[in-house]
Amino acid sequence: MQSCLTHLECTACGSRYPSDRLATVCSAPGCGKVLYARYDLAAAAASMTVAALARRPWHLWRYSELLPVQDLAAAPMLGEGGTPLLPAPALGRHFGLTRLTVKEEGRNPTGSFKARGLSLAVARAQELGATAIAIPSAGNAASAMAAYAARAGLPALVVMPVETPIAMQAECQAYGAQVVLVDGLINDAGALVRTDATPRGWFDVSTLKEPYRAEGKKTMGFEIAEQRGWRLPDAIIYPTGGGTGIVGMWKAFDELEAIGLIGPKRPKMIVVQAEGCAPIVRAFAAGERHAEPWQSATTCAPGIRVPVAIGDYLILDAVRASGGTAVTVSEADLAEGVRLAASRQGLFVSPEAGAAVIAAGDLRASGFLDPDEEVVIFATGTGLKHIDAVELAPPVVVSPQPGALAAVLTSPIAHPFD
Numbered sequence: 001m002q003s004c005l006t007h008l009e010c011t012a013c014g015s016r017y018p019s020d021r022l023a024t025v026c027s028a029p030g031c032g033k034v035l036y037a038r039y040d041l042a043a044a045a046a047s048m049t050v051a052a053l054a055r056r057p058w059h060l061w062r063y064s065e066l067l068p069v070q071d072l073a074a075a076p077m078l079g080e081g082g083t084p085l086l087p088a089p090a091l092g093r094h095f096g097l098t099r100l101t102v103k104e105e106g107r108n109p110t111g112s113f114k115a116r117g118l119s120l121a122v123a124r125a126q127e128l129g130a131t132a133i134a135i136p137s138a139g140n141a142a143s144a145m146a147a148y149a150a151r152a153g154l155p156a157l158v159v160m161p162v163e164t165p166i167a168m169q170a171e172c173q174a175y176g177a178q179v180v181l182v183d184g185l186i187n188d189a190g191a192l193v194r195t196d197a198t199p200r201g202w203f204d205v206s207t208l209k210e211p212y213r214a215e216g217k218k219t220m221g222f223e224i225a226e227q228r229g230w231r232l233p234d235a236i237i238y239p240t241g242g243g244t245g246i247v248g249m250w251k252a253f254d255e256l257e258a259i260g261l262i263g264p265k266r267p268k269m270i271v272v273q274a275e276g277c278a279p280i281v282r283a284f285a286a287g288e289r290h291a292e293p294w295q296s297a298t299t300c301a302p303g304i305r306v307p308v309a310i311g312d313y314l315i316l317d318a319v320r321a322s323g324g325t326a327v328t329v330s331e332a333d334l335a336e337g338v339r340l341a342a343s344r345q346g347l348f349v350s351p352e353a354g355a356a357v358i359a360a361g362d363l364r365a366s367g368f369l370d371p372d373e374e375v376v377i378f379a380t381g382t383g384l385k386h387i388d389a390v391e392l393a394p395p396v397v398v399s400p401q402p403g404a405l406a407a408v409l410t411s412p413i414a415h416p417f418d
Contacts, residue, residue: 001056001064001072002047004040008211011036011314019068022128024209025310034311035211036251037068045259053226058082060116060219066255068124068215075123076151078109080116081219085227085376090344095361099374101233102347103224105381110171112303112350112381113220114144117244120216121205122148130154134202136189138241138302139168140350140381145205146175157202159189164302167385185297186241187307207242208311214248221252224376230261234373235268235324237359239352239380240280241306243315246271250318267376269318271326272359274299274334277307280315284326289313300331300389301351303380325368333358335391338383350381351389 008017010026012033017023019037026033044065056062060081061072069075084104092100105113118141125133134157135145142158149156156177160169161184172179182189190206198204208214225232232253238246246269256262273281277297283290293308309315319326329337337354341347349357356377363369398404 001061003067003070004044004065005037005068005070006040007038008035009038010034020128022125022130022203023211024204034208034247034314037211037215039066039255041255041258044255048259050230050261060119060216060223063219063222066222067120067219068212069120070127074127075119076126076148077119078115078147078151080109080119080216081223083107083223085224086345086347088345088377091340091357091360094340094344095364096371097360097364097369097375098372100360100377101375102341102345102377102379103220104347104379105220106349106379106383110140110143110147111385112140112144113217113245113378114140114381115147116216116219117141117213117248118144118148118205118216121145121210121213122152122154124212125203125205125210126152126154130203132157132202133205134159134193134197135205136160136186136193137164138186138305139164139385140303141207142177142179143168143171143175146172146177149177150175157193157197159193159197161185161189161302161305165385165388167387171385185305185307187293207244207309208247208314214244214251217244217248218252218255219248220245220378221249222256224249225253225256225262232262232265233267233376235270235369235375236378237270237272237356237363237375238378239301239304239356240271240273240315240326241304241352242309243271243280243311245378245380246318247311247314250314250322266322269322269324270359270363271315271319271324272304272355273326273328274301274304274355275328275330277305278328279307280309280312281326281328283312284316284319289316291316299334299351301334301355303350303352304355325363327359327362329355329358329362335389341379342383347379348383349379350383350386353377353379353381353383356380
């Protein structure tokens with residue numbers, strides 16, 4: 001299980017860089033675009049075989065040949081990856097989709113898919129000599145970074161919007177990170193990290209502004225393929241902010257094909273954003289390859305309250321190449337998606353995932369998805385960090401006297417959705 005990493009490559013101009021030093025984005029004049037980690041795929045194909053994988057533990061490090069970390073023994077690990085792909089028959093019946101599944105990323109450490117990317121980013125930064133790590137974040141990425149930095153023994157700086165859920169602020173502080181709130185959005189937090197923290201020695205692990213978060217996120221694509229017997233689904237519905245997940249999975253599929261584990265078929269990659277912050281959806285509809293920053297972004301889902309994404313062109317390329325689409329959902333529908341996932345399938349998901357749930361129904365209703373297509377919804381995080389966003393019915397309070405409960409019980413018993 002040795003990494004086959006060879007070099008870094010710019011996704012825009014093709015410039016190559018060595019992989020043995022800390023890197024951010026392409027430094028070619030006038031470029032500044034996203035760098036990809038590249039591997040010796042022939043070497044990976046020889047050792048990352050179906051038979052070899054069958055003997056490995058079920059976590060993301062099982063794919064080490066196509067991950068950048070050189071010394072696994074020194075990597076800060078918390079049990080990341082290996083999340084279930086759950087059938088969702090009740091949701092499927094509700095939406096008219098006969099083969100609907102949910103990739104339940106809330107099972108990751110710190111409760112979201114962000115653990116995948118930040119485990120790799122922190123491990124690689126430490127390996128290459130970083131002495132302190134900073135991140136601008138809307139919430140879940142910050143808590144994941146803080147946890148892995150604590151595991152690695154590295155100082156952590158978190159800069160997050162004042163509207164970040166209190167659970168995530170508390171989590172970062174518990175891990176020992178220095179937490180700073182900014183009266184603005186995640187792009188404002190990112191600007192402060194770049195201007196104030198980076199020159200003082202803090203290494204910035206912002207979304208796609210270093211090459212290795214995407215490498216962690218791509219393991220979602222590896223897992224989906226393996227969990228389905230090395231077959232990809234017909235469609236993947238993904239709540240999208242910075243878009244590292246879509247970018248990473250699209251890269252994963254190309255690498256899996258190159259080493260012979262899957263064929264050329266690709267799923268339709270579907271971006272879901274909130275009506276109040278939809279730069280990728282707007283760019284997709286306009287036929288643009290880059291997304292203009294969204295002004296006055298608003299949504300209760302912090303993970304998709306991202307006005308601008310450095311990897312916009314990579315997201316849009318994947319959506320278009322796959323025959324996918326990009327859609328928005330309203331705040332009311334987003335909340336309804338959370339309720340449906342919980343009450344129909346027992347999955348208490350984040351607001352971002354609620355958006356993906358509702359999008360599945362909307363896309364079936366519009367005819368974009370056929371009833372028998374294999375569809376995967378990404379539940380990117382747990383709803384337990386977002387209880388402030390859940391509208392609760394007023395509870396019934398009774399006395400402890402016999403008969404008090406009987407007076408409020410429904411009779412006869414009826415299913416709440418009948």
